[in-house]
Amino acid sequence: MERLPILSLITFSPLVGAVILFLWGNASARAVRWIALVASGVSFALSLAMLLRFDPGRAGMQFTESFEWLPELGIAYRLGVDGISAPLVGLTTLLTLIAVIASWDPIRHRVREYYITLLLLATGMLGVFVSLDLFLFYVFWEIVLIPMALIIGIWGSANRVYAAVKFFLYTLAGSLLMLVGIVALYQEYFQQTGIRTLDVLELAQGTYSSTFQFWTFLAFFLAFAIKVPMWPFHTWLPDAHVEAPTAGSVILAGVLLKMGGYGFLRFNLPLFPEATQRWAPAIVVLSVIAILYGALMALVQRDFKKLVAYSSVSHMGFVTLGIFALNQQGLSGAMVVMLSHGFVTSALFLLVGVLYERAHTRELAAFGGLARNMPIFAAFFGFFALASLGLPGLSGFVGEFLTLLGGFRSYRWAGVLGTVVVILAAWYMLRVYQRVALVRAPGEPPDPDDPELRMAITQGVPPVAGGGDTDQHTPDPRTFPDVTWREALTLAPLALLTLWIGVYPLPVLDMIELSVRAILAAVTGESM
Amino acid sequence: MTELSATHFLLLSAALFIIGMVGVLTRRNILVIFMCIELMLNAVNVSLIGFAWELHQLTGQVFALFVIAIAAAEAVVGLGIVMALTRRADTVDIDELRQLRE
Amino acid sequence: MDWQRLLVSYFVGFVLLNVLLGLMAYMTWFERRVLARMQHRVGPNRTGPFGLLQPIADGIKLLAKEDIVPANADRLVFLVAPLLSFALAPLGAAVIPFGESLHLFGLEIPLLVADINVAVLYVLALGSIGVYGIILGGYASGNRYSLLGALRSTAQVISYELVLGLSLVGVFILAGSFSLQDILREQQRVLVIGPLTLPNWYILSQPLAFALFLIAAVAETNRAPFDLPEAETELVAGYFTEYSGFRFSFYFLAEYINMIVVSLLAGTLFVGGIDGPFADGVWWLALKALFFLFFYVWLRATLPRFRYDQLMGLAWKVLLPLALLNIGLTGLVRLWGIGAL
Amino acid sequence: MSLQVLIFSLLACVSILGALGVVIARNPVHSAIGLVLSFLNVAAIYLIARAEFLAVVQVIVYAGAVIVLVVFVTMLVHPDDLPEFHGRRPLRIVTGLVLGVALLLEVAAAVLTRSLSGAPGPWTDEAVAAVGGNTQALGQTLYSDYMLAIQLTALLLLAATIGAIVLARPEAVSERVAAARRTLTISLAHPRGLDQPERPPALPRPSDGQVKPAGSGRPIVLARSANEFTEQPAWGEWRTP
């Protein structure tokens, strides 16, 4: 059947935009933005069509495309999505679109280069999710690295070069290990069957010795663990997030981290079932550490973005916990957490960006009482903060509960320790919400009807000044205008999706279900 | 050794090549080094033509032709570099040209 | 082995060389006379009838002069350079066919010193080697004027040699050979176009190439209006400022021999060489060469000297593209078979 | 020993002498003369090997163009201040000679102990003559079997030409490169240049009563009339009226 190569179209339409921008040397900033918008919009629309036509009743790959590329080496251009990658493709295109819109005003320098980089990044990310050939996958995996490092390193804030280099080297170290793993796997499969192939699905059919599995698993694992990032490979993340521009953070948190989780699901589990079982307890330990550690770190951050970044570490800990719990709830939950984290954390970064645009600082101490002059901002922020702390009815809860349930089923202690984080998450998220949106601006006196003022008058207790100690002089938060319609446009779809996943996650869960079941069957060796 | 054979060409080629190499190694003037490199390339041509002649092939000549073309290209670029270098560093002494270090 | 042929060639060459030297000597006389006429002067007329003995007197004078080597000079090179120039100059004539073979004493004597199948390239190669005479002479003098003259000359000669070579490519394409014999043979054919019967001279089919060749040849021989290397007003006398006596005469000789060789070459390549009405023969070639030599003098008398940048600009920006255009056109014509002349 | 070998040996000897001259001569122009000598003899050797076209090309390209260029450049760059006039490096000469001798021995050993083992090709003298000579044969081979290679070579020469122009005219080219960079380059520099945009130093206010010193320390004096202006010395001491 001659079908539309929809996955290729999705993947490469941003690239087309990038090429147009590249060739059109003297495009005005306005034209550049519109071109980027159209390119990412087309990609998004196509991915929506793809998701709508996706058949959740089939476990295997759908919309597959394949043609030989380097047949002597067994390298082919193979694309396809299943229930695991399809939602992530949708997430990626959506966040790319949002990133394009979110960069509309904040990026004022080297606009054309910026959007070229962004679109290139989009193609790379989409390629990672749709490619079924290890070679292709690796290529896309590495393609992602460079634009992201550029975005951090060029359009970032003060310490950006350090962050960019750290991000680049850290993740590159991981992916090189993965390359070693890929080559080893390729060779091993060739020696066993005499077939040279890099087709993931075919490689998964092979049986490998346990020692081989053990080490190759490790090679793949490290690449993905750094990307996720798991404790203790997480230290690039706060730096990268803090220095990246808003859209960069959005993409980084929303999509790049998912590539790690996706890698586990797509490669580590089906390819090395035995090693997965052997490594799982250790990884679960790391995951639980990450969950708690990230939350504790978030508790003491003074930088808004760093706080969100550490909360990402915590959330991604749920993902790995769910995956290596190795049961249906855990895996499905991990997928939902990935999606949810994509929406929620991206939105939080957008919100930080909104503030940064106005205050040019991310110090929490510089803010306060924003709910009065920025009610829409406060509403969005509150919404996403609640989603982030796992309030039921919003997307965070579904995933977290499923992963914790999965973890609890497999490792009781892991579930218990992981659940502790619901307290910590509430604590740090509400703390920062109060800090930023509630009470009063720094230095602002209490309102006339405030009991604090009454206490001050009647008992001589001086009111606690709002805000905290900041080194630099920052603008008064009371003068900040509320979110612009464009900013609201980036936030609203994320809010709707967050609510949708929270209230009616069934379509997503159904989409994931069979694919996850197939992976589980591969790992545990049970039939479906 | 009584009849002319490829061996003669080869020995001549070797001699020229090694003289060129020694020149490259020992001289300080970048232009002389340049000439020595040309000498080495030419030496290679000698052996190519020798083989071509011995074996009734034209391939050797063809390749010699390419070598000449490439040598010409190399000369043009190399001399351009020398010009630029002397314009900047005011010397042709390779012991003083250390830009490669940084 | 054909020792005989070698000997015959040697003999022919010897004769040719002597003829050339003689011609050269009277070329100077010819030039001075013609130039003088053009400038409403008389010219040399005291030494012998019509001043015909003037070249001999000049030669004796030069040979009798002291051979001065400047203290600053690179002695060996200084001494060798003019010899090089002089030695290379007549070699070009060796490949020019002066007619069909003669049969004397039971021997076949070709009126040609050497029939090389890369004859034209050989001439070009000689031209490029000839540069060394100039550049080494200029360098060895240890004199800035000389050096500058030499550099100018080198750049000029290299540039125009390129034009020269490329202008000939059209001829090569039509003739399908580098050999002058072949080229000549091609031109001896008769071209019949309708009612016209024309000789197949390449001046007709390659007019552009001919023009280019002529210009380039003038420049190649450092003659006016391209005589920049020896521009007296700017560079004293260019690369041979420091030369005197017979070494100077070598350069002088080389220049005139070059002129003659180039004229012969032009005559052979474009206007049919020995081909002509009534009876083919060396006299036709001589006539044609004489015309070109006259042309040289004519130019000298008529045109002022080029400025240096104009000179180079002309070569690279005008002549070279035209030469390439000519090649392209000729190639196309040949490819489409129209030129199956 | 045949005549051929004799001629060959003669030419080879001169050629090697020329090559030695290249290496030994202190003056690069002498080196160049040696090189030309060597090349011419090698060209003659080509003639022995029935490679007439190559022989001529060797002369035209190597002797006539490349070496002329070298000599040209030699004369352009400080002809009186050549490195070898400041002494040589004995250690380097010794190492070079040792290496050279070692390689020579190795190659000689290789050449003399082995024999040619290729199959003879089709281009016998008769075959070459049949197509009209060496040039024609070479042309046919070149433009059929080596079509792509020759086109690539052409491209290479073009690139080299452009490269040489770029290298030789840096001042003109830098502007052109900058213009190209403006349209086609993604720069890695930060858009704002510096992290903290450096503020220009505050200009002295008119009320400060100070005159900003010029580069040489001379005060800038505003001329009130053309006469006054011409009276100021362009260089040197400031005259107090």
Add this chain to the structure above:
Amino acid sequence: MERTVDWLVVIPLAPLLAAVINFLFGKWWIRHRAHWIAVPAVGVSFLTSIVAAWTVLSRHERLHQPLYTWIRAGEFHVPVELVADQLTVVMLLVVTGVSFLVHVYSIGYMHHDPGYYRFFAWLPLFVFSMVMLVLANNFLVLFVFWEAVGLCSYLLIGFWFRRRSAAEAAKKAFVVNRIGDFGFALGIMLLFTSLRTLDYHAVFEAIPQLSSGTVTAIALLLFTGAIGKSAQLPLFVWLPDAMEGPTPVSALIHAATMVTAGIFMVARAHPIFLASPIALWVVAVIGALTAFVAATIATTQFDIKRVVAYSTVSQLGYMALALGVGAWIPAMFHLLTHAFFKALLFLGSGAVMHAMHDELDMRRMGGLKRWMPLTYWTFVIGAAANAGIVPLAGFWSKDEILVGAWVGGAPLLALVGLVAAFFTALYMFRAVFLTFHGQPRFDPHELHPHDPPATMAVPLVILAIGAAVTGFLGVPPETGWIHHALEPVFESATHHKVSLSLTLGMALASTLVALAGLWTAHAAYVRGTISPAAVAERLGPLYRLAANGWYFDVFYQRSVVRPLDAAANWLWRTVDVGIIDGAVNGSARIVALTAQMWRRLQTGLVANYALAIALGTVLLVGIYLAFGSTLFR
């Protein structure tokens, strides 16, 4: 017995729609008309609840409405279904009824607030959440709305977000609740891992299969949730602080409905608790202790709302005690009556605050009876009901609890309850006397206290009537209307035969205790025969203990919050930045240093490079000559 209907969803849907509309369009469009949306919606909800209650109670059938499947992952299957049985409808009536009244009251109370629309968005949202909590058919959905009411509580406590105290209180409420939820969630997970289902019915069926250890663990974990939500010891600290919210909120959420969610949940899950005597014992002990501790604290507070708040904690303790001793129906009965009189008390104190311009300190009130008779009388009814004065609502329900405790095998706990009852009467009437009796301790010329407007007065009156008469739902004891209504739910629970003499005796005892408290309060604050200051002086440490809330807050601050902060800070600065990141940067530095060393090989001298090339050539050719035949064939 079970009937599937399709109108049950109206009960939650109406307030949800109101909330959404008010939230989205309130600020710019609806503004001060917000109540026109919220109040009718809750009214509809209330009427539908009545219909549901009538259907369920009269026909003895369960109503059931499946909505959709929420989560499906493997065998983990969570449908959203609405189920109304007897327990549910009683709760529904309480929730929607009180909510309706509070909504009406809020029209007047919140009238001048700039966040009026917001208030009328959050309040219906709470109603929705609470109703869904009650109607849920499985533990996870219960948990979802459990958290949702927590959210509403957060939003409403922090309603005046510009006040630091309000923001802090809201955060504290949420976080402390989360501690309870942590246990609750674990309980649900354990339940699922053990039984592979979360559906009430299926779970209760399967309980006997479980080992007693597991059941106890599940029960205790679930009860942790209840501790948090229903403000039991040791997690009650959030509730008094929650008084920073507007008073209607306190009335509705922190007295009448939300805090009883814990009680409701335990009652709902009673088969699990019944299977674990240890868990029941824990519930009872914690309940009794909470009742006592909170009562003592309430006695020492001066903030009128705090008094009422601690009273709530104390009353919730009673309910927990009832649950623990197996007196399920009395617990629910007390829940019902408590809803009325506590809502009344809060609304009454709200009226006082309204009149006193947000003054909360009873030491600056006094003599208000004169200006606010309606408020006074309704407040007295509420206080008396709370104190358990015959024949008001509180008397009947509390009496049943004490009886239940006595016969349930915990006479000691019943005695604790009695002691607490003394304090209850004491602090309730202390509040009444301090507020309404005596001379005004404020300047009447500046403040002109007056009775509230009709929208506030009508709910007060209705609630007062409710507080007065709802007790009769449980009369006669053990066989009242309420008992019959709830009987089917708790049929599996064991029933103790209660003798009439015991009932009467306990009634007498509690009445005496209550009157003693009343007398003490009168003596201290009206007649002045007892000096409260002197008593406080005499009791010394004990007084300070009570006045400072038994130092729970201090303890948490010192032993949990600050150490955790410090530990996190240490982890960040030492472990994260120092060790982990240090290792990363350190390895980078090592590479850089090594590279610096290698760099020396790069001399920049072309001659050296050429030499290296030549050397390499010589070596390669040598190798080729020596080993070529073996290496390269």
